[in-house]
Amino acid sequence: MDIDDDRLMALADGEMDGDEAARLHAQITADPDLARRYALFTQTADLVKEAVLADPETAVSPDLEARIRQMAAAMPPEAENVVPLRRPAPRWQPVAVAASLALAVGLSAGLFLAPRAPETDPTRLSAALEEQLGTLPSGADAALPDGRRVSVIASFTDGAGAFCREYETVAEGGFGHVAVACRDGAGWSLRFAMATRSGDDGYAPASSLEALDAFYAATGASQPLSAEAELDYLE
Amino acid sequence: MQDSFVEDIVALLPNLKRFALSLCRRPEVADDLVQITAERAIRARHHFDPATRLEAWLFRILRNAWIDMLRRDATRGETVDIHDTPQADPVDSAAQTHDRLMLQSVRAAITTLPEDQRAVLHLVCVEGLSYAETAQTLGIPQGTVMSRLSRARRALGDKLGIKGGVGR
Numbered sequence: 001m002d003i004d005d006d007r008l009m010a011l012a013d014g015e016m017d018g019d020e021a022a023r024l025h026a027q028i029t030a031d032p033d034l035a036r037r038y039a040l041f042t043q044t045a046d047l048v049k050e051a052v053l054a055d056p057e058t059a060v061s062p063d064l065e066a067r068i069r070q071m072a073a074a075m076p077p078e079a080e081n082v083v084p085l086r087r088p089a090p091r092w093q094p095v096a097v098a099a100s101l102a103l104a105v106g107l108s109a110g111l112f113l114a115p116r117a118p119e120t121d122p123t124r125l126s127a128a129l130e131e132q133l134g135t136l137p138s139g140a141d142a143a144l145p146d147g148r149r150v151s152v153i154a155s156f157t158d159g160a161g162a163f164c165r166e167y168e169t170v171a172e173g174g175f176g177h178v179a180v181a182c183r184d185g186a187g188w189s190l191r192f193a194m195a196t197r198s199g200d201d202g203y204a205p206a207s208s209l210e211a212l213d214a215f216y217a218a219t220g221a222s223q224p225l226s227a228e229a230e231l232d233y234l235e
Numbered sequence: 236m237q238d239s240f241v242e243d244i245v246a247l248l249p250n251l252k253r254f255a256l257s258l259c260r261r262p263e264v265a266d267d268l269v270q271i272t273a274e275r276a277i278r279a280r281h282h283f284d285p286a287t288r289l290e291a292w293l294f295r296i297l298r299n300a301w302i303d304m305l306r307r308d309a310t311r312g313e314t315v316d317i318h319d320t321p322q323a324d325p326v327d328s329a330a331q332t333h334d335r336l337m338l339q340s341v342r343a344a345i346t347t348l349p350e351d352q353r354a355v356l357h358l359v360c361v362e363g364l365s366y367a368e369t370a371q372t373l374g375i376p377q378g379t380v381m382s383r384l385s386r387a388r389r390a391l392g393d394k395l396g397i398k399g400g401v402g403r
Contacts, residue, residue, distance in 0.1 A: 006381055009385055010381075013366070013384075015365065041388060044360070044391045045388075051339075054335075055338075057256060064252075064269060064270065071270070072244075075277055213275060217275040223299055
């Protein structure tokens with residue numbers, strides 16, 4: 001009887017139990033060839049674990065632990081208080097923002113909104129930008145009629161399942177925005193925008209994007225969609 | 236005031252550091268990833284489902300942080316593999332030296348695997364995650380976890396001279 005490697009591996013990795021495991025163990029004991037194939041999986045698992053655990057590079061320095069404790073202590077302890085991006089009340093929240101960050105404005109669910117409602121809905125995008133968000137694959141860029149360039153960074157779905165895109169716009173002189181917009185019934189709705197000053201390479205330093213990271217963490221964003229998965233959402 | 240959620244995360248820092256190193260292979264980047272992960276986790280703690288394993292949730296955050304870093308770090312040049320840099324040999328016995336060299340060769344073999352295989356291998360074999368937890372952590376189907384895992388082990392077996400025979 002042919003026993004495929006997937007079953008041997010599953011047994012070695014503890015993914016199989018009960019009668020099935022017992023039967024397979026018995027077959028392995030009785031068949032040297034099977035035993036040899038099984039041994040590949042048990043031996044590699046043992047060696048990998050031992051080698052990684054013995055790696056001196058994996059030690060956590062006291063300094064790293066201290067930094068994390070310090071960071072945790074600086075954050076409000078209560079769960080209700082650790083979601084600044086969803087709280088409607090204050091206009092600004094001191095998210096840990098790097099010095100290089102010029103300006104951060106979040107626009108999701110009233111977040112960071114000025115108490116006075118603006119005259120036009122600031123979460124609506126221009127038709128040209130909406131069209132690009134609906135068609136450009138991630139990694140591509142295009143010119144907008146107002147002279148800016150838009151490049152789409154990634155696609156993901158938010159906690160509610162809406163299709164969202166992170167994109168950057170850059171105007172003359174390198175000034176621009178990193179933004180997130182999600183598709184809703186009426187087109188695209190801006191959820192997050194942050195002004196950036198791009199470097200020569202066209203990218204803001206990663207350290208300036210902590211507010212965006214916090215936004216992702218707070219809104220339950222999915223992992224970036226693969227190019228293939230993204231296609232299902234594009235027009 | 237002792238915050239048990241923070242303490243739980245601190246207790247898992249070695250696991251996070253190991254996984255970070257297995258992804259990025261650079262200690263200083265690994266430390267950054269661990270710190271970003273801890274920060275995001277504490278910030279998003281209300282998203283954590285206590286019915287699930289904290290480490291699996293943290294690994295997922297770390298993996299996302301790594302993807303973000305790769306995506307944004309357009310200026311990143313050649314990566315320096317930590318295993319290319321020989322470390323000063325501590326003085327030890329012949330037997331210890333043999334073991335140490337053997338484990339070094341295992342680590343060197345792991346670093347030659349593609350990143351997607353390394354991640355699966357690490358989560359299952361080192362961290363003891365189930366196939367289902369690994370699939371969820373990496374956002375891939377369980378069948379993909381198994382095929383990557385099996386390929387990674389076959390490649391390691393070849394490099395390390397473990398004869399597993401010809402399976403399917």
